[in-house]
Amino acid sequence: MSEGERTRERERPPLKDNPYERVMVWRRELAERNKTGQVVLKPSDRELFISRQGRLHYFLNPFAFKDTPLQSWLCFKHQVVTKSGKHRHQGGIIIYVIDGKGYSVVDDERIDWEKGDLLLLPMKPGGVEHQHFNLQPGKPAWWIAFISIPIIEHLASEMQQVEVSPDFKG
Ligand SMILES: [Fe+2]
Numbered sequence: 001m002s003e004g005e006r007t008r009e010r011e012r013p014p015l016k017d018n019p020y021e022r023v024m025v026w027r028r029e030l031a032e033r034n035k036t037g038q039v040v041l042k043p044s045d046r047e048l049f050i051s052r053q054g055r056l057h058y059f060l061n062p063f064a065f066k067d068t069p070l071q072s073w074l075c076f077k078h079q080v081v082t083k084s085g086k087h088r089h090q091g092g093i094i095i096y097v098i099d100g101k102g103y104s105v106v107d108d109e110r111i112d113w114e115k116g117d118l119l120l121l122p123m124k125p126g127g128v129e130h131q132h133f134n135l136q137p138g139k140p141a142w143w144i145a146f147i148s149i150p151i152i153e154h155l156a157s158e159m160q161q162v163e164v165s166p167d168f169k170g
Contacts, residue, residue: 030071037069048077054084054132054165055140062149074147078132081140085165086131090157091121093147100141102134119143123155129162 015021038045041059048057060068060075078084080102101114106121106128112135113119121128134141151157 034069037067039069048079050167052085052161052164052168053087054167055079055081072149074149077142077144079140079142080132080134082134082166084132085161086129086163087159087161088127088129089159090127090155091123092151093121093145095119095143095145098142098144100134100139101136102132102141104130104132106130127157
């Protein structure tokens, strides 16, 4: 854009709001977040909290944190002290084991994992029911999940809580 065009844009009166302009605003904000948003997230930037599914620590969550780039990703750590809640949703999810040793029960099959492993939740008709267990009493296991929200949308994936984590007191 030339300097003359920029000047004309600055001088233009505000555009009347309409659905097209909302898209323009959204796209401008998206570009701005990607250009200037926080790209290193420290654990201390977020709080660990106890949900029905267990102890979670989100880095990326566009429903809670709207100021980061990559608003189409969920990325969170899960601390498994004894066992998580149990829920069902579609797979297509990558889980990296940061620390500890445990296993997940995925559709009644036990799958063992330990620090350094990558666990994949595959896609299946109706999704996958799963629950995570720690095998080392006194040493919580930690893993981190990376979930693409467009995959959830395109698969019309529901999420159903089947069992609540024993850590949850709500
Ligand atoms: Fe899950």
